[in-house]
Amino acid sequence: MKSGSLGGYVVRRLIQTVPVVLGVVIVNFLLLQLAPGDLATVLAGEAGGAPKEYIDQLRARFGHDQPVYIQLFNYLRNLIVLDLGYSFRQSAPVFDLLMQRLWPTLLLMVCTLVLSLGFGILMGLLAALWVRTWKDNAISVAAIIVYATPLFWVGLMLILVFSIRLDWFPTSGMEDVVAFHEGWARVADIAHHLVLPTLTLSLFYLALYARLMRASMLEQRGLDYVVTARAKGQSERRITTRHVFRNALLPVVTMAGVQTGGLIGGSVVVESIFAWPGLGQLAYQSLFARDYNLLLGIFFLSAVLVVVVNLIVDVVYVFLDPRIRIG
């Protein structure tokens, strides 16, 4: 495989994403029109009431007094130049809001992915090696318990134990708002705040990947090529690391790719419990406020994110399994 073809493939895939993302935007736009109530009523409701003149004023300003197809056309036209519009509720451009919230979400997502994939694969691997021993049983039972426990409960219990009782970690937030550290102290402070949310979000996925990895390892070990390798006189250690492990990773990587979308969804819960200033919370708030510009911006960004992650996963396949070709 030439390196030029990989570059060409990535470019081609990126071009293919355009209609996908566009489709997502249009469908979401139309679906949101079905929700009862609009931003103007919500704003007036939050204000504890407002005169009719004020509400009409708002609607005209939001452009909600125009037909839906014109609103959609305007939105798409602006989207071409990455103008995601203005959030009237938050009094700020949508793009700026998204960029502010993107990096806490990415930080949480990347840490979670690293932790859950790393430990999940390791646990699955160990369980498979120790299959049908008490160690395997311990890992499997622990994985099932964690998998079956709701995220919000895990989060609250971690706060109760490690924050309130033991006082090791802060209850919530991304940094200390009394001290306002700077420089490296701030990095350390954010890392300190990151521990509990990452742990909460990771546990679920960790359990999932561990179970998947274990099953996949066991399946691969029974296949013919392992028998062949063994007949060639390769050591069990080498068979496991060179052959079985790499092949067993494929389903786990696929799953991880598919679940990045879900990770954004799962982080709504975790972000809200730990007051983590990410996209998930923003999406939740803007849905209930009928802040469609902002919500569409979030959908757009997560669609892009999912598409990009899946592209990365496809590229990773090539390195894991030389049989897979791209193009």
Next chain:
Amino acid sequence: MRFVGRFAIAVLAVGVGIGAFAAAGPAVAQKRGGTLVQVTQPEPPTLGSYISTASPVGQVAAKVYDGLLEYGFDLKPIPSLAQSWTIADDGRTITFRLRPGVKFHDGRPFTSADVQFSVMEVLKKVHPRGINTFAEVTAVETPDPMTAVFRLAKPAPYIMSALSGYESPMLPKHIFEQGDIRTHQNANNPIGTGPFKFVEWRRGEFVRLDRNPDYWKPGLPYLDRVVVRFIGDTATRAAALEKGDAHVAGLGAVPYNDVKRLERLPNIQIETRGSEMLSPVVELMFNTRKAPFDNPKVRQAISYAIDRKFVIDNIWFGFGRPATGPISSNFAPTGLYSANVANYNVPDGVERANRLLDEAGFPRRADGTRFEIVHDITPYGEEWRRFGEYTQQALARIGIRATTRYEDVATWLKRTYTDYDFDMTSNWLFNLADPVLGVHRAVHSRFIRQGTVFVNGARWGDARADELMDLATVETDATRRAAQYAEVQKIVAEAAPLAWVLEVNFPTVIDRRFRDVIVSPLNIFTNFDRAWRE
């Protein structure tokens, strides 16, 4: 001159009151320094309190913007940016003498031009309540930089109750006159004259406000910093307060059952004062244009059937008082509240309710029920669900089978105030600083306005009550005004377009290390200039 005289005395009395307060305060001296972390829920959509009256906005912005006046627990005005004021005999001219030497956070002086701009160009035009409050103000004249004269088309005594920094913030003209006020870039970068300067708003996290060293009140504020944090999860909010990560939360940010639990902790105190100028009332609103609620006897029956004490003790955990009618008893000090109305809070309420329903022509059928309705629940959280379930049971006792419905806020508002597609809904209405601002909207027929929220959704009206409310709107004599409202309350309570259930006293959860946090009837819609940390 009687009215002016009374105000002059009030000013004097309040002045003495402040002196006494300072002298008789806690034995320990107030200390400078410290950061107070306030929890506000949900995160405000904007910090432009001149364009949004949503509760979270005021909780933050009131620390940055001052008003012309402040208010004591007796609801009487206290000088603030206005040092003194006189109201003409005909009630159509109000002259404010402004405080000299006050500076905005950018160093520019505060003058009458800012008052004129704030009232005429901003509050009267884009403030959701200001449009009504300042409707009668035709001009604000500025004969000199320290004098602002309000010219009114008709007397509007309620204006004097609506000039706090929360309700009517004074904005710097030189900043906000440029560009469109509705999308002004300084909405989220507020510049006022208040004790705390805006530093930073990190979305989803916090707003940071630092001490204004040039604040016009000498020696104040005591605190170095106020940080307002946003924590979406209810349990986490309580945990942050319990651990001392956060220090103040109020106006419903902590659910009542959590308040009861936190109250037992040694590091927490609960303050229940500070709702006097908000006067939130929990009520049931009937669709009076739809059978069976077009019959006053049915509405009265339900008013009788609700056991207010039970609701207060078990659903609002004791943080309330029974409501008697359309005007909150918080107005008792001003004389506008009257208890001389039909009393629905009686021990034999259920029997009376059953009798009324029989008379109204809804006898019990074979299965014991009289008719069926859908009861909508205000979508504001757990206690409302509980209240909805209680109401369902209370109605069952008088033979009404109610099905409950709980939707999200936008859907509920549309159903109740635009489509009028409801039988009976629970509701939440603030009486605010004056009946003209907070009560007329619920019971005056002028406020039957389709598409406008928190107005007369019951669509009930009475010609005599309307007339009295119109008179009271322009009545400058306090005694006559009280008499007019007494009659309004009698008429409205008798007709029962709403069943008033309880007046809520918002509990504020406060870390014991902090003192003098709630010092006004505006709860935490105040500026914390006197709050201090031990």
